[in-house]
Amino acid sequence: MESQQVDLSGLAARVSHLGSETAFVAAAEAAAAAANGQKVYPFHLGDLNMATPENITEAAFRAVRDRKTGYCPNAGIPELRESIALDVGRARGLSYGVDNVSVQPGGKPVIGKFLLTTMNPGDEVLFPNPGFPIYESFIGFLGGVGVPYAYEERADGFGFDVEAIARAAGTRTRLLILNDLHNPTGGECSPEQLESLADLVLEHDLLVLCDEAYFDVRYEGSSRSLASLPGMQERCVVLYTFSKKFAMTGWRLGAAIGPKGIIDVITTLNVNCESCTNHFVQWAGVEALTGDQEAPREILRVLRERRDVAARCLNAIDGVRCHIPDVTFYLYPDVGEAMARRGFTDYEAFRRAVLKNTGVSMCSRTHFGHEAPGERGRYLRFAYSGIEVEQIEEGLDRLKAFLER
Numbered sequence: 346m347e348s349q350q351v352d353l354s355g356l357a358a359r360v361s362h363l364g365s366e367t368a369f370v371a372a373a374e375a376a377a378a379a380a381n382g383q384k385v386y387p388f389h390l391g392d393l394n395m396a397t398p399e400n401i402t403e404a405a406f407r408a409v410r411d412r413k414t415g416y417c418p419n420a421g422i423p424e425l426r427e428s429i430a431l432d433v434g435r436a437r438g439l440s441y442g443v444d445n446v447s448v449q450p451g452g453k454p455v456i457g458k459f460l461l462t463t464m465n466p467g468d469e470v471l472f473p474n475p476g477f478p479i480y481e482s483f484i485g486f487l488g489g490v491g492v493p494y495a496y497e498e499r500a501d502g503f504g505f506d507v508e509a510i511a512r513a514a515g516t517r518t519r520l521l522i523l524n525d526l527h528n529p530t531g532g533e534c535s536p537e538q539l540e541s542l543a544d545l546v547l548e549h550d551l552l553v554l555c556d557e558a559y560f561d562v563r564y565e566g567s568s569r570s571l572a573s574l575p576g577m578q579e580r581c582v583v584l585y586t587f588s589k590k591f592a593m594t595g596w597r598l599g600a601a602i603g604p605k606g607i608i609d610v611i612t613t614l615n616v617n618c619e620s621c622t623n624h625f626v627q628w629a630g631v632e633a634l635t636g637d638q639e640a641p642r643e644i645l646r647v648l649r650e651r652r653d654v655a656a657r658c659l660n661a662i663d664g665v666r667c668h669i670p671d672v673t674f675y676l677y678p679d680v681g682e683a684m685a686r687r688g689f690t691d692y693e694a695f696r697r698a699v700l701k702n703t704g705v706s707m708c709s710r711t712h713f714g715h716e717a718p719g720e721r722g723r724y725l726r727f728a729y730s731g732i733e734v735e736q737i738e739e740g741l742d743r744l745k746a747f748l749e750r
């Protein structure tokens with residue numbers, strides 16, 4: 346086809362506010378390096394290199410053979426909605442019904458659909474920084490005003506200051522995005538912090554998106570949800586995903602769980618956007634939640650082993666300090682000293698030099714928002730979900746040699 350010049354200057358003004366998930370850019374650069382024959386150690390993307398459990402895959406094939414290949418209800422098949430309501434409710438000590446669940450093609454669509462449903466242009470939305478970049482992108486794209494709140498490093502890991510959020514919340518603040526069990530830092534709130542946050546939500550009459558993508562990716566203790574606190578269930582929409590727990594990132598299956606009024610609108614957005622989530626994939630989701638749970642337990646066991654090895658290797662590097670979170674499959678070490686010693690001030694230049702010289706591919710602070718004023722450390726994010734233990738050791742040994750040279 347002959348290529349034609351098209352004038353793009355007339356596109357919608359909102360397009361200029363649309364951000365992206367630049368971890369995919371790091372992934373593309375790593376793929377290009379690998380295609381050039383370089384050995385690459387992939388720590389950049391929160392994807393898993395493990396197979397989806399066999400019983401789940403088989404359920405999908407069975408559903409295709411049973412002709413679950415046509416349109417299905419816009420909110421999802423009742424069997425899956427019910428399984429999600431039960432599972433999410435049970436894990437949070439809450440009672441949800443089918444009406445509280447709208448099945449989605451992944452967890453990510455819940456972010457945009459929640460904002461489309463609850464945010465007016467000009468409304469202020471509190472969101473975490475560093476944080477999953479899609480929050481800031483979508484808030485801006487839809488004409489909202491993003492108000493970042495900072496995750497800071499403390500002696501025992503990363504967290505945010507509820508007082509600082511309270512100071513940032515004003516009369517136009519309508520929404521809070523909370524990603525407790527946090528990407529990229531692995532930070533999580535204490536029960537006391539969640540209580541203070543619930544008070545703040547009530548005081549400012551906020552609605553909350555609880556992005557709980559990593560609720561079940563946990564090695565010690567038990568996860569808590571803001572939605573479980575008194576008065577919160579009716580204000581919180583939980584983002585649920587099958588991606589991480591069941592190694593199903595590419596299947597695209599997730600859900601929004603929350604108050605019926607909001608969920609109904611989100612389902613109407615499903616009608617407008619994709620009609621329904623892939624029909625036979627939903628049957629795989631039913632199997633994931635109701636079938637044998639040995640495989641997801643094994644996924645967690647493998648991840649935990651990788652976490653321990655990766656943290657040990659990173660902490661063995663001079664000028665690198667790394668907390669070991671009990672949740673997520675990310676490590677977020679402070680590499681400030683090592684970076685400075687090698688003469689780097691720019692994150693992207695540093696990341697590219699590391700990739701070029703060692704093959705280690707990871708994300709940096711810049712992939713998760715803008716450095717906050719007064720932020721002291723310099724951080725990288727290592728995802729250990731897509732790389733085997735031996736490769737973790739080999740890659741991080743190379744990184745050590747490069748940084749200590």
Ligand code: PLP
Binds near residue numbers: 391451454477528587
């Ligand atoms: N929320 C957070 C914090 C994430 O890290 C991710 C994926 O990395 C998602 C949501 C979306 O995941 P998915 O769309 O695969 O369910």
